[in-house]
Amino acid sequence: MTDKIYKLGKYTHADSMSDLICNNYTMLLVLSRFGISLGFGEKTIQEVCNQNGVDEKTFLAVVNLLISNERDETSVFGHDSIQCLLDYLHNSHSYFLDFRLPSIRHKLISAIDTKHDNAAKAIIRFYDQYVDQVHTHMEYEETTVFPYVRSLLSGIKRGDYNIRVFCRQHDNIESKLSELKNILIKYYPPGNVDELNSVLFDIFACASDLASHNFIEDNLFVPMISQLELNVKKQ
Amino acid sequence: MSKKIRVAIAEPSEILRAGIIDVLRRINALDIYIIEISDTDQLECVLCKYTPDLFIINPTATDPHITGKVRTLCGNNKIKSVALLHSLADSHTLEHYDDSVSIYDSAEQIRNKIIKLFNVDQQKDIPKELSKREKDIIVEVVKGLTNKQIADKLFISVHTVMTHRKNIAAKLQIHSPSGLTIYAILNNLVDLDQVKY
Numbered sequence: 001m002t003d004k005i006y007k008l009g010k011y012t013h014a015d016s017m018s019d020l021i022c023n024n025y026t027m028l029l030v031l032s033r034f035g036i037s038l039g040f041g042e043k044t045i046q047e048v049c050n051q052n053g054v055d056e057k058t059f060l061a062v063v064n065l066l067i068s069n070e071r072d073e074t075s076v077f078g079h080d081s082i083q084c085l086l087d088y089l090h091n092s093h094s095y096f097l098d099f100r101l102p103s104i105r106h107k108l109i110s111a112i113d114t115k116h117d118n119a120a121k122a123i124i125r126f127y128d129q130y131v132d133q134v135h136t137h138m139e140y141e142e143t144t145v146f147p148y149v150r151s152l153l154s155g156i157k158r159g160d161y162n163i164r165v166f167c168r169q170h171d172n173i174e175s176k177l178s179e180l181k182n183i184l185i186k187y188y189p190p191g192n193v194d195e196l197n198s199v200l201f202d203i204f205a206c207a208s209d210l211a212s213h214n215f216i217e218d219n220l221f222v223p224m225i226s227q228l229e230l231n232v233k234k235q
Numbered sequence: 236m237s238k239k240i241r242v243a244i245a246e247p248s249e250i251l252r253a254g255i256i257d258v259l260r261r262i263n264a265l266d267i268y269i270i271e272i273s274d275t276d277q278l279e280c281v282l283c284k285y286t287p288d289l290f291i292i293n294p295t296a297t298d299p300h301i302t303g304k305v306r307t308l309c310g311n312n313k314i315k316s317v318a319l320l321h322s323l324a325d326s327h328t329l330e331h332y333d334d335s336v337s338i339y340d341s342a343e344q345i346r347n348k349i350i351k352l353f354n355v356d357q358q359k360d361i362p363k364e365l366s367k368r369e370k371d372i373i374v375e376v377v378k379g380l381t382n383k384q385i386a387d388k389l390f391i392s393v394h395t396v397m398t399h400r401k402n403i404a405a406k407l408q409i410h411s412p413s414g415l416t417i418y419a420i421l422n423n424l425v426d427l428d429q430v431k432y
Binding site for chain 1: 407408409410411413414416417418420421422426427430
């Protein structure tokens with residue numbers, strides 16, 4: 001049961017960018033990862049993308065996939081789209097590692113009651129271990145998967161790797177964050193409620209954002225690269 | 236794990252079929268598998284092939300004795316039938332079915348009817364509190380002992396240790412040793428200097 005108004009069907013290049021954002025505020029994160037800044041007035045998605053040098057097809061594929069959760073099997077993507085998605089994924093990684101996760105850590109420290117000093121240490125340790133895992137996960141993509149894709153884009157298929165390897169070992173990175181959320185909600189004794197709530201909101205949002213990020217990788221990035229592998233092979 | 240329920244929906248109207256499936260989708264507590272039947276002439280054949288646990292059927296489109304027939308054909312007396320009512324129906328028609336749902340029923344009402352038909356336990360009887368033994372296990376886990384070491388120390392089998400750990404994870408919804416560490420410290424089971432994770 002929802003009282004929210006939503007668009008039936010997918011967003012297209014002719015829809016207004018501000019409609020997209022106002023009806024789906026989480027798309028704000030998508031905008032910044034494509035390097036698009038606010039203040040686009042009444043411009044359409046196409047106009048805003050052109051103005052910012054963003055591949056419109058990739059932009060629409062990402063937002064429609066995130067909003068509908070349904071993959072459009074018919075889309076065919078060119079090299080520009082793949083390059084654009086690589087940039088997008090790279091920016092997402094920076095966002096999580098350089099901004100989001102440190103900011104949650106900061107809030108967590110100030111929200112945890114200092115009366116439970118040992119527990120506070122254990123919680124921060126848990127969190128730091130988690131962030132390490134995310135680092136490893138994303139670094140693998142940055143140092144192994146993305147260079148592989150760039151070499152494919154330049155027409156070279158390396159024999160020792162293919163995107164299915166990535167697909168198989170691509171685990172969900174948000175589950176441990178959910179565990180922390182569980183622990184705080186179920187077992188944490190009363191502390192600074194407002195600050196704790198605020199950090200919990202952030203953790204919920206970040207966990208779902210990480211899940212979306214993985215969803216894009218599994219359902220847009222991987223199919224795109226499989227297609228590219230086939231094309232390079234044919235040549 | 237919730238019980239798997241195979242639900243056949245025999246309703247010629249595509250809009251109504253899609254509607255029912257969408258409502259069933261909202262019933263989270265049940266693990267539902269759908270068999271769609273649009274052509275009621277195919278009914279017996281499809282039902283025999285898939286042997287559903289429940290079929291929801293438009294009573295005006297089918298033979299009223301269908302419930303008995305299907306049970307005989309499938310050799311399964313436990314198959315439940317529910318009449319799908321578009322409008323008021325007389326009690327004589329309805330007595331051929333185990334229950335009925337109206338197209339105006341809410342998801343909640345439909346859910347309750349299905350639960351009643353299948354006697355699904357809503358509450359799984361897992362006691363949520365940890366036993367003394369489980370707490371002992373947690374203490375050893377967060378100190379960094381392996382299952383084998385824990386088994387030796389507490390004079391139990393490795394298998395028993397694993398069962399305890401499974402139950403602990405199910406009760407607390409905490410799966411990692413570092414998560415258990417936080418739990419153990421918050422509940423004064425160990426001190427920080429004792430833990431490994």
